[in-house]
Amino acid sequence: MTRQKVEPMSQYRRQVNARPTTPFASAAPITGSIDPQSNALIRGLTSFTQSLAGAVRQQQQATFESQALTAHANKSAYIKEASEYLENTPDGGLGDPAQYQEALGKLREKYFSSITHGRLKESINTEIDAWNTGQLGALQQNAAAKQRLELGQNVLETKVEELGALLEKGEINQDQYNQEISAVFKYARESEAIAMSEEDVGRFAIQLQELNGRNPALAKALENSELISVGHRATLKKQREQAEAMQPAERQLKQLELQAPIEKLMAQNQLTRSWFKPYVAKGIFTAGQAQAYLNQQKKLQEEAATNFNYLAIFGSENVKLLKQKDQQKALQFSHQQYIKQYGSKQGQDLFDMKLRKNGIVYKPYQSTLRAGLPALGAVITSEKDIPKNTVEAFNLYKRLEAMGMVDLYLSNEEATAYAAIDGYVETGDTMEEALNKHLAVENDPNTQHLVPTWNELNDVAADIRSEMSPYWGDAPPMLSGLEASAKAMYTNLIKRKVAPEKAKELVVNRMTNTYDVIDGQLINKRLLGFNYDRDDLTARFNHLIDHYKKENPAIDKDEELALEPMEGGFFRLVDKESGFPYFDNNGKAYRFSYQQMMGKGEDTVSKIMKNTKLKALQEEIKNRNQIRHNKAEARRLFKYRHIPYSPDD
Numbered sequence: 001m002t003r004q005k006v007e008p009m010s011q012y013r014r015q016v017n018a019r020p021t022t023p024f025a026s027a028a029p030i031t032g033s034i035d036p037q038s039n040a041l042i043r044g045l046t047s048f049t050q051s052l053a054g055a056v057r058q059q060q061q062a063t064f065e066s067q068a069l070t071a072h073a074n075k076s077a078y079i080k081e082a083s084e085y086l087e088n089t090p091d092g093g094l095g096d097p098a099q100y101q102e103a104l105g106k107l108r109e110k111y112f113s114s115i116t117h118g119r120l121k122e123s124i125n126t127e128i129d130a131w132n133t134g135q136l137g138a139l140q141q142n143a144a145a146k147q148r149l150e151l152g153q154n155v156l157e158t159k160v161e162e163l164g165a166l167l168e169k170g171e172i173n174q175d176q177y178n179q180e181i182s183a184v185f186k187y188a189r190e191s192e193a194i195a196m197s198e199e200d201v202g203r204f205a206i207q208l209q210e211l212n213g214r215n216p217a218l219a220k221a222l223e224n225s226e227l228i229s230v231g232h233r234a235t236l237k238k239q240r241e242q243a244e245a246m247q248p249a250e251r252q253l254k255q256l257e258l259q260a261p262i263e264k265l266m267a268q269n270q271l272t273r274s275w276f277k278p279y280v281a282k283g284i285f286t287a288g289q290a291q292a293y294l295n296q297q298k299k300l301q302e303e304a305a306t307n308f309n310y311l312a313i314f315g316s317e318n319v320k321l322l323k324q325k326d327q328q329k330a331l332q333f334s335h336q337q338y339i340k341q342y343g344s345k346q347g348q349d350l351f352d353m354k355l356r357k358n359g360i361v362y363k364p365y366q367s368t369l370r371a372g373l374p375a376l377g378a379v380i381t382s383e384k385d386i387p388k389n390t391v392e393a394f395n396l397y398k399r400l401e402a403m404g405m406v407d408l409y410l411s412n413e414e415a416t417a418y419a420a421i422d423g424y425v426e427t428g429d430t431m432e433e434a435l436n437k438h439l440a441v442e443n444d445p446n447t448q449h450l451v452p453t454w455n456e457l458n459d460v461a462a463d464i465r466s467e468m469s470p471y472w473g474d475a476p477p478m479l480s481g482l483e484a485s486a487k488a489m490y491t492n493l494i495k496r497k498v499a500p501e502k503a504k505e506l507v508v509n510r511m512t513n514t515y516d517v518i519d520g521q522l523i524n525k526r527l528l529g530f531n532y533d534r535d536d537l538t539a540r541f542n543h544l545i546d547h548y549k550k551e552n553p554a555i556d557k558d559e560e561l562a563l564e565p566m567e568g569g570f571f572r573l574v575d576k577e578s579g580f581p582y583f584d585n586n587g588k589a590y591r592f593s594y595q596q597m598m599g600k601g602e603d604t605v606s607k608i609m610k611n612t613k614l615k616a617l618q619e620e621i622k623n624r625n626q627i628r629h630n631k632a633e634a635r636r637l638f639k640y641r642h643i644p645y646s647p648d649d
Helices: 038-087 097-112 118-169 174-190 198-212 217-222 230-245 248-267 273-281 287-315 324-342 344-358 363-372 388-402 412-426 431-443 445-450 454-472 479-495 500-514 534-551 594-598 605-639
Strands: 515-518 521-524 561-565 570-575 591-593
Touching (some): 038 097, 118 217, 174 198, 198 230, 217 230, 248 287, 287 344, 363 388, 363 412, 388 412, 412 500, 454 500, 534 561, 534 605, 594 605
Antiparallel strands (some): 561 570
């Protein structure tokens, strides 16, 4: 095939060094021929196209089948979840249908949004629409029927209870009772508003007879009634016979058999009136006995609530605000719960930490420490000879010592013994050796030669006073008694062959850990615990004393008074100089509870302090108003030239 002649191309303007191109007409001619294999190529392309179309159809079929399987599986899941939703609607099916449709629409989107095949999507929507319509219709019908049934049951139960009370009081006889019962049950069957079925009326009559227990009146009234089916009448007759035939001995035996499950249910707060129904129906329990058990369960739950209230108070570090008799209950319950919840090690550590912050001596700890050393008997030859009480006591001693609490639990004699044993162990003795040394001192009367001289004791007392002066400052009242106690402890430690310097250190630690001075009074820390603020207590003491001086004319205004803690969580008024209890001019002593001193509410120091601040603020405002008034008056007089005015006045 000859190409069309093309005119030679002209040179571009502005092109530098352009050269002419060869005309196409001068080019060599191009020739070609048809490949004999072209038919095979065409057939191959045709076959490829057909294969590709088949693959597409297969893919479409696979997609359809996959989506169909998904739709089938999701339909079951949809029906299950939608059924659960409809069965558990909060309004029982009596609410707005549009709300149900909206919820079902969301479920439909959840399960079928991935279906994209047109015919499949249309088919599944048709099926789901039909299912929804049927279920919603049934839901509303069931809800209406349930509402009518509940109304009928309420009517019957109220009337049976009312007539039963009249029969029991003797205001109506059995025949009158029977007539009234028949009338109300007939109304429940025939009233359009209720329209209870024969089955529902019979079943509820049996339930009501169970509630009446040993009283067969209802069963007598209905056991021959045509309003109730033959089967239900037979059951009522059997209930009546059981109620009448139950003998006292048999009843008591049945009650004993049921005592264990009753107690278990009571402990779990799961004992209910309905649980008693079959047993009341059989005459095993009376309705009054059932109520007594329910009342007992309520009392147990109230006690449990009190215990958990104790736990909350312990956790908020306010056990001291409880009455003295309740404090140990709160600690014991909290200890049990901490161990139960956190395990023995962590629970014990957490409890001890909170115990310290609550500032209460835990009596079981004190008992353990006191029982530890008296448990020792003969000489100990091996670790297994150490009594269990002694091991527990010494471990507790070390734990409380590490937290700075141990001195509040021990008398001076106990503290001396434990400190000496601990000192022996620190210097290299085994526990068996340390305990044997303790026993040797306790059993050997020949330790008197180890008693230090009076001069040595006086030197020790002076050293102790010097060591403690940073804590106490000026010597408080009763310091001489404290020094005597310190000398006795030092002497006891020397008898136990504790080195003098170590003995002095132990005595100083014991005194500073056990005693403090607040508002000039020597107090035992055990009476306040660990978690107290010296400045806050001083302020409270002063406010309370000032208040009583103002309010009570029997207290001389110039009396120097102070407060000191007592056993039992109380504070008493004392003479500040001597430290002895104070009596007013009428011979009256004064004592205040911990709640009054540290708590909140009426008749507390907190209220007194609040009122004092309020009065001071009111007085300050009054003074400021008076100053402003004076300045305004001065400006007014100055304006009329009556007096000179200065803004600083």
